[in-house]
Amino acid sequence: MTKASPHILTQRLIAEGAFVLLLVIWWTGARGMPAFVLPGPEDVLKALSRFVTDPGTAYHAIVSFARVVVSVVVGMVLALALAAAVRAVPILEGIVERRILTFLNSFPSVGWAILGVVWFQISTPTVLFIQTAIVLPFCLINALAGFRQIDPELDELGRSLTRSPVRRFFKVTLPLVAPFLVAGLRVAYGIGWKISLVSELFGASSGIGYLLMRAQTVSDAATVFACCIVIVIIYGVTDHIFIKLLARRFSVNQGSQT
Amino acid sequence: MRLTANTLAHLFTLAMLLLWWGYSQIIPSYQLPGPWPVARRIAGFFTDPSDAAQLGLSLLHVTVAIGIAFVAGCVLAALAHYVWPLRMLIDNRLTPLLNAFSGIGWLFIAMLWFGLNGVTVVFAVTMILVPFTVINVRTGLQELNAELLELGRSLTRNKVRQTAKIIVPLLVPYLFAALRTSFGVSWKVVLTAELFGGNAGVGYLLNVARQEFDTETIFAIIFFILIFVAAAEIILFRPIQRRLDRRFARD
Numbered sequence: 444m445t446k447a448s449p450h451i452l453t454q455r456l457i458a459e460g461a462f463v464l465l466l467v468i469w470w471t472g473a474r475g476m477p478a479f480v481l482p483g484p485e486d487v488l489k490a491l492s493r494f495v496t497d498p499g500t501a502y503h504a505i506v507s508f509a510r511v512v513v514s515v516v517v518g519m520v521l522a523l524a525l526a527a528a529v530r531a532v533p534i535l536e537g538i539v540e541r542r543i544l545t546f547l548n549s550f551p552s553v554g555w556a557i558l559g560v561v562w563f564q565i566s567t568p569t570v571l572f573i574q575t576a577i578v579l580p581f582c583l584i585n586a587l588a589g590f591r592q593i594d595p596e597l598d599e600l601g602r603s604l605t606r607s608p609v610r611r612f613f614k615v616t617l618p619l620v621a622p623f624l625v626a627g628l629r630v631a632y633g634i635g636w637k638i639s640l641v642s643e644l645f646g647a648s649s650g651i652g653y654l655l656m657r658a659q660t661v662s663d664a665a666t667v668f669a670c671c672i673v674i675v676i677i678y679g680v681t682d683h684i685f686i687k688l689l690a691r692r693f694s695v696n697q698g699s700q701t
Numbered sequence: 702m703r704l705t706a707n708t709l710a711h712l713f714t715l716a717m718l719l720l721w722w723g724y725s726q727i728i729p730s731y732q733l734p735g736p737w738p739v740a741r742r743i744a745g746f747f748t749d750p751s752d753a754a755q756l757g758l759s760l761l762h763v764t765v766a767i768g769i770a771f772v773a774g775c776v777l778a779a780l781a782h783y784v785w786p787l788r789m790l791i792d793n794r795l796t797p798l799l800n801a802f803s804g805i806g807w808l809f810i811a812m813l814w815f816g817l818n819g820v821t822v823v824f825a826v827t828m829i830l831v832p833f834t835v836i837n838v839r840t841g842l843q844e845l846n847a848e849l850l851e852l853g854r855s856l857t858r859n860k861v862r863q864t865a866k867i868i869v870p871l872l873v874p875y876l877f878a879a880l881r882t883s884f885g886v887s888w889k890v891v892l893t894a895e896l897f898g899g900n901a902g903v904g905y906l907l908n909v910a911r912q913e914f915d916t917e918t919i920f921a922i923i924f925f926i927l928i929f930v931a932a933a934e935i936i937l938f939r940p941i942q943r944r945l946d947r948r949f950a951r952d
Contacts, residue, residue, distance in 0.1 A: 454789035461790050480813060537710030542717075548885070549930035553893040553904070554923035557911050561732060561919070637803045637829075641893050644805070655809055664813050671806030678801045 482665040490669035500654070504673055507643065507650040508681075510567070511635035514574035515582075518631055519624065521575070522582035526590045526620075527612075540587060547580040552638050560645045570650070573642035578631040585627025589620035625689045629682070636678040734917045742921035743928075752906070759895065759902040762819060763887045766826035770883060773827070774834025775876075781835075782842040792839070800832040804890055812898045821898035822891065829890050834879040841875025874945050881938045888930050892922075 466484060473483035482490075493500040529539050559573040593616065601615035643652025651670050658666035718736055725735035746752045781791035808825040815821045845868065853867035895904025896911075903922055910918035 450785055451789075453786055457786050458790040458794050462794065534706050534709055537706035538713045541710050542713055545931050545934070546927065549927045549934070551889045551892045551923060551926045553889075553896055553907070554919075554926070557907065557919055558923070561914075561916060633800075637801075638805075638890070640803060640805050644897070652805065655805060659809050659812065662813070667806075667809045667813060671803060671810065674803040674806060675798065675801045679797065682801075 479662040479664045482668060486665040487668045487672070490663075490665040491672055494669070494673050503650055503654045504677065507640065507652065508677060510570055510574060510643075510650065511632065511639070514571050514639065515578055515628060515631045515635050517571070518575045518578040518582045519586070519628055521579060522586040522627070523620075523624070525583060526586035527616075529587065530590045530616075539583075544580060544583050544587070547576070547583065550576070552577045552641055556642050556645050559642065565645075565648060567647070567649075570642045570647045574635060574639040577639040577642070578634050581631045581634055582627045585623045585630070586620070589623025589627075590616075592623070593619050628689070632682065633678065636674055640674070731914050731916050734920055738917050739920045739924060742917050743925050746921070746925060755902055755906050758819070759891055759904065762822045762826065762895070762899075762902055763884075763891050766823050766830060766891070767880070767883045767887055769823070770827045770830035770834055771880065774831050774879065775838050777831070777835045778838035778842060781839060791835075796832060796835050796839070799828070799835070802828070804829040804893070808894055808898050817898055817900050819899065819901065822894040822902065822904075825894045825898060826887050826891050830883045830887060833882045833886065837875050837879035837882070838872065841872045844875075845871055874949050877941065877945060881942070884933065884938070885930060888926055892926065 469481075470484050473481045473486075478486060494504055495501065525539050525543065529535050555573045555576045559569045559576075563569040563572065597615060597619060601611045605611055605614075640650070640652040640655075643650040644656050647653050651674060655667060655670045658664075658670065721733075722736050725733045730738075746756055777791055777795070781788050781796075804825065807828040808821070811821040811824040811828075815824065849867055849871065850863075853863045857863060857866075891902070892904040892907060895902035896908045899905050903926070907919060907922050909915075910922070
């Protein structure tokens with residue numbers, strides 16, 4: 444059924460053709476519409492270029508990026524600690540898996556955003572709190588799955604080679620869990636960009652979310668579009684470079700038996 | 702051991718509720734209302750007709766969005782699988798783009814296009830859900846067991862019969878995964894969508910409560926969604942998943 448290879452060229456032609464066609468439709472469609480409904484490609488491009496040329500705009504993008512990275516890392520460290528605790532004290536499983544995970548997983552993201560602002564004032568730590576709370580369940584699911592699939596025989600081997608639990612954790616456990624952590628990081632990073640920017644809508648005076656909010660209030664559609672495209676670009680490029688590299692280094696097969 | 706882990710989990714819930722209650726005694730109620738007033742406010746959602754109507758509207762938004770996203774996702778995945786000229790366009794262009802597009806971005810674009818109403822909410826939630834469905838169904842189509850398809854072809858030449866009797870049943874776990882993910886995600890994002898882009902629904906109530914510093918209602922809405930999503934997961938989705946796992950287990 445899969446007859447992909449001989450038609451790659453046609454497929455590519457259609458894929459690129461559709462993209463060009465879309466641009467043409469956008470361009471012609473935008474001419475007949477007011478700019479606050481559908482800005483033309485050239486307006487959006489101009490707004491987009493401000494992310495490169497205008498240091499003030501670029502600053503917002505960099506701030507958002509840094510926040511997403513920090514909250515994903517913090518979320519992963521917390522998830523790792525919880526999962527490691529479950530492994531060390533198996534009786535905690537009920538608490539972590541059926542209470543904490545269920546709670547975090549069902550908590551609406553905008554709820555964190557509102558509570559964050561009610562509890563703390565508008566600041567970067569507030570944004571980090573909100574974003575970490577949003578990405579934490581995604582990290583936790585993968586960390587728990589990673590610890591669960593550890594081959595007991597390899598664990599046994601580790602115990603017979605060293606009695607130091609710290610050494611064992613870094614030399615045996617962590618490499619075995621790594622593929623799952625990488626998968627979790629990837630999901631969390633995506634959620635960070637796609638969902639948790641909501642934190643910047645209320646809880647911040649900087650970042651792309653703030654920029655979006657400000658553009659919306661003055662009906663600056665070109666900037667709204669540009670913000671969306673910037674998110675796609677930053678997410679797409681960093682996901683491709685950074686996380687795919689990690690994924691190759693810690694592929695699932697590397698850690699498996701034999 | 703299983704029993705003790707369970708007991709411990711219940712004790713943990715109890716301890717957390719006590720902690721919440723104790724902390725709410727020393728903290729002003731606009732920052733943290735106690736469990737009791739929040740529970741009463743949640744009950745109010747069902748007894749107060751106007752609140753119940755908002756709840757129903759949110760349910761409607763979510764259901765419509767899941768429905769449209771499911772159909773659109775299935776169509777896109779099937780097109781990518783069966784209409785080869787479109788494969789690269791969907792697999793390598795459209796799906797990654799939809800997947801990378803920010804939910805907030807869709808919401809704000811929808812607000813520009815449709816204004817503050819239900820269409821905006823449904824559009825934004827649908828666009829967020831579509832990539833989840835496409836990815837799940839597409840994976841299912843790629844994982845179709847070739848031998849079973851072969852068997853199907855040898856039993857009947859009727860394409861419709863093959864699809865209905867072999868392909869769709871094989872896809873069930875993936876379709877289910879798509880619906881399960883959609884359900885969880887949609888309830889989380891519908892609040893955001895209604896808060897910014899809607900003029901009705903629970904998210905709209907949340908916005909009003911936020912402006913009036915009515916923390917009790919904020920908590921009530923959050924906990925209502927939390928309980929609702931968790932209950933659906935535990936009562937509905939997990940048992941079905943277990944049955945599917947048993948039925949579709951390979952060796």
